[in-house]
Amino acid sequence: LRDFDLAAASLSLENDYWYLPAILARGGLAPLGADRDENDPPVLAGGVAVWANPWPVMPFVDLILAGEAEAQWPELISAWDAIRCSPLPKPDLLRLLSPKTPGTLHPGDSAEPPASPGRGFGLFFESGQNGPQVMPRVRPAALAWPPPEDLLPPVSPILSSKAEFADTRLVEISRGCPYGCRFCLAGFIFRPHRPWPMDKIMAALGSPEAVGEKVGLVSPAAADHPQLAEMLDLLFEQKRVVTLSSLRLSALTPALAEKLAAGRLLGAAVAPEGGRQRLRDRLDQ
Numbered sequence: 470l471r472d473f474d475l476a477a478a479s480l481s482l483e484n485d486y487w488y489l490p491a492i493l494a495r496g497g498l499a500p501l502g503a504d505r506d507e508n509d510p511p512v513l514a515g516g517v518a519v520w521a522n523p524w525p526v527m528p529f530v531d532l533i534l535a536g537e538a539e540a541q542w543p544e545l546i547s548a549w550d551a552i553r554c555s556p557l558p559k560p561d562l563l564r565l566l567s568p569k570t571p572g573t574l575h576p577g578d579s580a581e582p583p584a585s586p587g588r589g590f591g592l593f594f595e596s597g598q599n600g601p602q603v604m605p606r607v608r609p610a611a612l613a614w615p616p617p618e619d620l621l622p623p624v625s626p627i628l629s630s631k632a633e634f635a636d637t638r639l640v641e642i643s644r645g646c647p648y649g650c651r652f653c654l655a656g657f658i659f660r661p662h663r664p665w666p667m668d669k670i671m672a673a674l675g676s677p678e679a680v681g682e683k684v685g686l687v688s689p690a691a692a693d694h695p696q697l698a699e700m701l702d703l704l705f706e707q708k709r710v711v712t713l714s715s716l717r718l719s720a721l722t723p724a725l726a727e728k729l730a731a732g733r734l735l736g737a738a739v740a741p742e743g744g745r746q747r748l749r750d751r752l753d754q
Contacts, residue, residue: 470496471509474553478530479516479538486525489514493529502531502576507559511566515541520609521654527576531563536572536610537644537659539620545570572610612644614663621673622665637712639685640673641665642700646689648717651751655689667696671703683710692720698728705732713737 470476476498478489490500493512499505502512514526515534523533534541548569552562567575624640645659674684684704688694691713704711713729715738729737 470498473510475513475549476510477513477515477534480514480518480526481516483518483522483525485516485518489526489529500529502529505531511559511563517654517658520658523574530576531559532567533574533576533607534570534572534610535574535607537612539612539616540610541570541572545573570610572607574607609658612663614661616665616669621669624673634685637683637685638674639687640670641688642670642686642691642694642697643688647693648690653689659689662690662693664694664696667700667703670700677707677709680708681710682708683712685712685714687714689714690717690720692716692725698725701728701732715739 470493476493476496478492480486480489493500498509498512505512511531512529513532513534514523514530515536515538519526519533520535523535527533534545545566548566552565555562555565557565563575567573622641625638628636628638630636643662643664645662646653646656647662649656649660686694686697686700691697694700701711711729711732718739721737721739
């Protein structure tokens with residue numbers, strides 16, 4: 470990792486926090502930011518888990534990214550290219566980089582609480598010589614919608630039989646969820662619900678590399694994509710095997726079940742939001 474200009478990690482789940490120090494150590498970098506020197510690349514961390522609660526990873530990273538990557542990386546790379554050859558110490562470079570990139574937080578900064586907190590990235594406390602200090606509030610970066618013409622949905626760049634979803638080409642078909650259940654993080658931080666257009670999804674997948682190629686349609690609310698039926702028909706015509714992320718119980722209609730069965734889907738995770746309708750109604754409010 471020391472051979473790169475930047476080292477970045479996307480952490481989707483809280484359990485991923487444990488892997489970050491190990492990956493840094495195996496890549497030749499000291500896990501703790503305080504133990505790294507000027508010749509080491511800055512370590513960045515983003516992803517859903519970090520966006521929701523960055524505090525556990527702050528000792529290990531140099532810059533936190535809150536928000537959607539498509540709204541951050543172009544600005545971040547442009548700003549880094551402009552300052553990376555500067556003779557300034559790395560902490561000063563990071564302080565220059567942070568305000569030029571939407572949704573970033575430099576763990577070394579501290580500030581007094583804002584007079585009007587409002588909504589956004591939460592307040593984080595750390596111990597200082599003069600008592601607890603408050604990290605600045607940061608508004609997460611959000612991808613403008615409709616997306617730019619040349620932007621395609623995320624798709625698996627690498628397939629491996631050793632991966633959790635073995636040899637499955639995963640593609641995001643929509644971002645966010647229209648329901649906003651109280652227990653679901655994605656339903657809140659990725660608002661509003663934004664289905665990718667079907668033509669962009671198919672362009673991201675490209676032509677099948679083999680008959681029976683497996684495709685995974687990823688979304689917190691896959692059955693709520695307005696073009697799901699057409700998309701499944703097209704994927705089945707291409708002789709692809711399709712799997713879906715979990716479905717709401719109310720979304721699994723007989724027509725959808727028959728279509729999935731016809732496409733050789735062997736199983737699907739169905740998620741009832743509660744044992745009784747009264748509880749489901751409360752969670753959806």
